[in-house]
Amino acid sequence: MTKRIIAIAFIFICASVAWAILGGTIFARTYDSAATSSGRVASTWGAPQNQVLPNASYTELVAKNEETTENGKKIIKTTQEEVTTDLPLESSVIDVVIDLEHRQKGLLWYSTYKVAFTGDYEFRNTSDKERLVDFELPFPTSQAIYDDLTFLVDGVSVPIVNETNTAKGSVKIPPGKTAKLTTGYRSQGLNEWRYSFGSENVTQVRDFKLNMKTNFKDIDFPENTLSPSEKHESGSGWDLTWSYKNLLSGYQIAMVMPEKLQPGPLAGRISFFAPVSLFFFFFLMLIITTLRGIDLHPMNYFFLAAAFFSFHLLLAYLVDHVSIHVAFGISAVVSVFLVVSYLRLVVGIHFASREAALAQLVYLVMFSYAFFLKGFTGLAITIGSVVTLFVAMQVTGRIRWTDKFSLKPAEQPAGELV
Numbered sequence: 001m002t003k004r005i006i007a008i009a010f011i012f013i014c015a016s017v018a019w020a021i022l023g024g025t026i027f028a029r030t031y032d033s034a035a036t037s038s039g040r041v042a043s044t045w046g047a048p049q050n051q052v053l054p055n056a057s058y059t060e061l062v063a064k065n066e067e068t069t070e071n072g073k074k075i076i077k078t079t080q081e082e083v084t085t086d087l088p089l090e091s092s093v094i095d096v097v098i099d100l101e102h103r104q105k106g107l108l109w110y111s112t113y114k115v116a117f118t119g120d121y122e123f124r125n126t127s128d129k130e131r132l133v134d135f136e137l138p139f140p141t142s143q144a145i146y147d148d149l150t151f152l153v154d155g156v157s158v159p160i161v162n163e164t165n166t167a168k169g170s171v172k173i174p175p176g177k178t179a180k181l182t183t184g185y186r187s188q189g190l191n192e193w194r195y196s197f198g199s200e201n202v203t204q205v206r207d208f209k210l211n212m213k214t215n216f217k218d219i220d221f222p223e224n225t226l227s228p229s230e231k232h233e234s235g236s237g238w239d240l241t242w243s244y245k246n247l248l249s250g251y252q253i254a255m256v257m258p259e260k261l262q263p264g265p266l267a268g269r270i271s272f273f274a275p276v277s278l279f280f281f282f283f284l285m286l287i288i289t290t291l292r293g294i295d296l297h298p299m300n301y302f303f304l305a306a307a308f309f310s311f312h313l314l315l316a317y318l319v320d321h322v323s324i325h326v327a328f329g330i331s332a333v334v335s336v337f338l339v340v341s342y343l344r345l346v347v348g349i350h351f352a353s354r355e356a357a358l359a360q361l362v363y364l365v366m367f368s369y370a371f372f373l374k375g376f377t378g379l380a381i382t383i384g385s386v387v388t389l390f391v392a393m394q395v396t397g398r399i400r401w402t403d404k405f406s407l408k409p410a411e412q413p414a415g416e417l418v
Contacts, residue, residue: 007298008282015305016275019312023271026316030107030264041105042143045112046188049140050252051195053205054181056087056123058131087123087133090178091207094119098193100216100257107264107320111191111257118150118184125173137167137183140194150184192222195253205247212240218258225254261372263319263327270368271312276381278308280363280388287392288355291399300346304339308364311335332365363388 061080068075097116102109125131135153139146142165151160151169158169173179195210197203212228214237221227226249228240242253282301289296311331318327339360343352362384370380 004298005286008286008301011298011302011305012275012278012282015278015309018309019271019274022309022312022316023268026107026264026268026271030262030268041103041110041112042190045103045110046145046190047141047143048191049115049144049187049189049193051117051140051193052138052198053089053092053196054119054121054135054137054183055198056089056121056133056135056179056181057084058087058125058127058133059084060131085127087125087173087179089206090122090124092119092121092205092209094195094210096193096195096210096212098212098214098255098257100214102260104263104320107267108262109260111259112188113190113193113257114186114188115193116184116186119182121181121183122178123173123181124178125175128175130172130174132170133173133179134168134170135179135181137181139165139167140187141165141189144187144189146185146187148184148186150182152182154180155182190257192254192256194225194255197249197252202248202250205244205249208242208244208247210242210253212238212242212255214238214240214255216258220256220258222254222256224251226251261324263324266324266371267312267315267319270371271316273367273371274308274312277363277367278305280367280385281308281359283392284359284363284388285356287396288351291395294347294351296346300343303342307335307338307342308360310338311364311368328369332368335364336360 059082062083064079064081066077066079068077095116095118099114101112101114103112104110123133123135125133135151135158137151149160149167151158151167153169153171156171158171160167160169162168167183171179197205213234215235216237217233219231219238219240226242229243230241232239281304285296285301285304288294311334314331314334315327318330321327322330336357340352340357343356346352347356367381367384370377370384373380
């Protein structure tokens with residue numbers, strides 16, 4: 001018996017090494033491809049977006065006196081200097097619609113989205129003269145496309161030019177009058193969408209309102225950003241509102257797109273955990289066969305370990321072709337079939353289809369599926385381990401292990417026949 005346990009332990013160690021290699025290979029495939037695929041996704045779909053509020057300003061020539069000394073005499077020269085003055089932003093009403101559309105590249109899912117942006121901004125010409133005001137709308141990123149671009153001042157379309165990733169148009173504004181800039185576009189982005197007030201320092205914003213509509217429930221706001229003033233569930237997503245009368249803040253408004261279950265990292269974690277599943281399965285098989293006098297040779301344990309390994313091997317190379325759930329189901333069915341069909345020949349159909357199949361479903365399939373339960377993986381596995389320990393202790397509490405380990409092979413009862 002001692003030699004048999006040593007042989008089984010050796011098989012277990014070899015299988016654990018194989019799983020470690022497989023897990024490392026999965027993570028290498030995942031993150032080696034991620035280094036290139038993330039850039040490709042950004043170049044074809046769009047980068048993370050950070051929309052900055054627009055600006056309105058006018059430039060005028062201002063006389064400037066400069067005192068110089070020539071030949072010991074003081075001379076005052078008058079020069080013209082260009083001075084740019086920003087118009088105060090009186091109010092902002094913004095509507096943002098974000099539609100999340102995940103895309104898969106290799107073993108990773110990327111949180112890509114479509115965004116429809118519209119904004120109404122009111123600027124006041126506080127000077128006593130008519131000014132040629134330059135209205136500027138910075139685009140959130142240079143790695144994106146902007147379709148259906150709208151640029152209106154007081155409802156009139158303004159010819160625009162693109163200067164350093166900024167749409168710019170000029171309109172004459174009478175003194176003391178308010179001009180309404182209406183902007184909008186449709187675009188695409190990646191991972192997160194932000195709205196900033198133009199400065200990392202504390203900024204004052206008056207009469208501000210931003211309405212955001214999402215098509216997803218799992219909303220998340222990054223650290224150091226503003227939480228919405230109101231939020232209401234709407235269909236498959238949320239209606240969110242940020243509303244402020246007179247805001248002083250250095251924070252931004254931001255939305256992080258929810259991530260989909262990542263097949264590569266998940267398959268890697270399941271592979272690294274596989275030795276725990278095999279340990280419980282071997283432990284239970286050893287207990288049951290010892291109690292019933294069933295003769296399982298270490299070579300039989302080797303093939304059982306290989307059947308377990310087939311689950312993770314199949315999963316590793318199916319996840320980049322089909323969904324993670326389908327890959328998991330196919331791998332589980334194949335592995336269970338291998339174990340049951342093999343033990344049917346070695347021991348018998350009853351033991352193979354009941355005890356062995358149930359143990360594999362619990363310790364391989366259910367333990368592995370616990371990794372789908374985000375935040376509850378450790379708890380689920382711990383509960384299963386404690387229950388297993390309790391059952392094993394209750395079943396074997398009256399066994400005289402000295403007698404069991406001293407039995408000679410010839411004295412062991414024959415196992416179940418096919």
